[in-house]
Amino acid sequence: MRISHKAAVIIGAVAMGLTFAASPAFADPPSAPATGDIVGTGSDTTQDVLNGLSAAYDATGPAAKLYSWDATPQPSTITPKSGCASINRPDGSGAGIAALNNDTAGCLDFARSSRPSNASETNLKFIPFAKDAVTYAGTSTTTSHVVNGLSIGDLKDIYLCNKTNWNQFGGADAPIVPILPNPNSGTRAFFLQQLGGGTAISPGACVINGFRSGTTTIIQENDARELTLALGSGQSADDAVLPFSVAKFIWYGRQTPVADQRGTAAAHSVKDSGGTVVNPINGTVPNESLNTGFTSTTLTRNVFNVVKLVGGAVPSKFAPIFNRTGYVCSTAGQNVVANYGFGKLPTLQCGY
Template sequence: MRHTAAKAFAAVAMTAALTAVAVPAMADPATGTVPASTDIVGAGSDTTQALLNQFSTDYNATVSGTPKLYSWDATGSATITPKSGAASITRPNGSGAGITALNAAGSSLDYARSSRGPQTGDLSSNLFVAFAKDAVTWSAKSGGHAPANLTTQDLFDIYSCTAGKTNWSAFGGTAGTIKPYLPQINSGTRSFFLKAIGNPTLGSCVVTGPQENQGTDPLLDDVDVIFPYSAGHWVGQANGHNDAVDDKGNLTLRSINGVAPLTASGTLNPTFANPTYGRVLYNVVRDSDWNASPATTKSTALRAIFGSSGYLCSTAGKASTVSYGYLTLAAAACGSTTHI
């Protein structure tokens, strides 16, 4: 198991060296650029922000005038002014915050990036448009005390802080008190991971706070840490879609139930992206915008970007999806819609 993991990590490093690009992983609309009131503007998930920034750059190169596509990062300034004429809002950080902002901000936001699907509490007017597939696993510091593999039950016990299950030695690792961390509360990765491991009642040993998918956080540079991570985002970071903050740092991805999250060549393992730990990635729009009748400029633009015949589902869009570490969806699934 350790030998296989080491080969995968080495392959990822080689892939990164060969495929690194100069496109920054994090970028609000360029300095001095204020999206027009008719542009398609979104915010939300940390997991997909780098890819949506790439989509924005590439899609905008294919159109003249408006509507263009823009995406605000999950972190940065405390507030943002999404588009021309809009009021400033608190910057949405995470899938949940993005969806909440979409529902509250009216026409100043047109979509929310979401790394989770519909769930209880969402509005029936929230239409989830699928575009790619990801998986979530757990990560730990390279050379630390954690083992190469944990079971779903192990993860449930760790995040429950179950007596006798708070030291890595209980799971075949090196002795050391486990430090279970979770991303901030609005994180789609957090909510998905906790559901996947059985929705444990979080114990007092669990710490909430680090930004999801940022292995550079000093709190995570610890030999006893465990932290959920988007496997696709990690691969994208390894492929050069990273910066000083949005990077995997010293964290490596670990197996669950004996299945590795990465293939030997360092890509997301389709077998790991199973019904338990695999997840579809979405952009959430308002049903009334998407299904406007007669069609409006906005509904036409939304479908031209996110729909089954839109840019994200095109050959060029899927190439970016793969470069950023995710799996593409079948033609029938890409651009499909669902709601609560």
């Protein structure tokens, strides 16, 4: 269990007067959930906040408890509920949604997703519960060549391999090493779609695309260690960039010490269409928060919990948790959301 993470949550909750219970947050369910419990898998981006929401909601004593399986460690298997068959642990929004669709035994109830629905996903309801943003991360060392304040167009040129040297953006004469995470990553899908103005671009051949160079090991999303681990021979982390959830970056900064997945990386500012360079984060560690002004860059997004529709409607078992009047959208639930680095959603935008 992530006792150290939960300790940080509780300290923050006490300091801010938040109203959720001080029960342990789960990295995975502490034991096999019961058949009637509400169980999900999927996005790395929202796994930690769902752990916090699960612990807080379950502390209220519901008949059906809420549980969420982490996206990592990989590779591994999980048994979603008592009596269910083991499955490969879904890592990423796409993997979680696929596992939900493939489940015919009631072993999975929802998928975490950091991307919105596709046109073909008419059998699913994507239920928004928090605000996030995506930016590009790079090393923050004094030797880093990554240029701050790139625009969406600049990032598109980088990931299409139209521009391959930092001196093309006013930086040092050094090769750009663009990295993309796990092919099932919702953050990846959202990022590529926004670079394409609504239609996802296809990454160029210069991109380290989803798998560490020369291996079949996936690049874990929202993990700055991949700036080194994903590289090929002769490449330098000081030249590398990868998309990163701002909320996760903030959450990693609230750990003591700062989590390895953030390390000393920088979450860079982005230039909006009006030419203004906008920082995705307000404040400093450990009191950072999502900058609502980052919306001008088009890189802000909602994140979702996804459920199967039955007869065109969301089954009633989800109402106490994901409905607009349910726990996740309540004041207590949204306080948990904010404590994990995400932005709160207005009442009429949260839930279903």
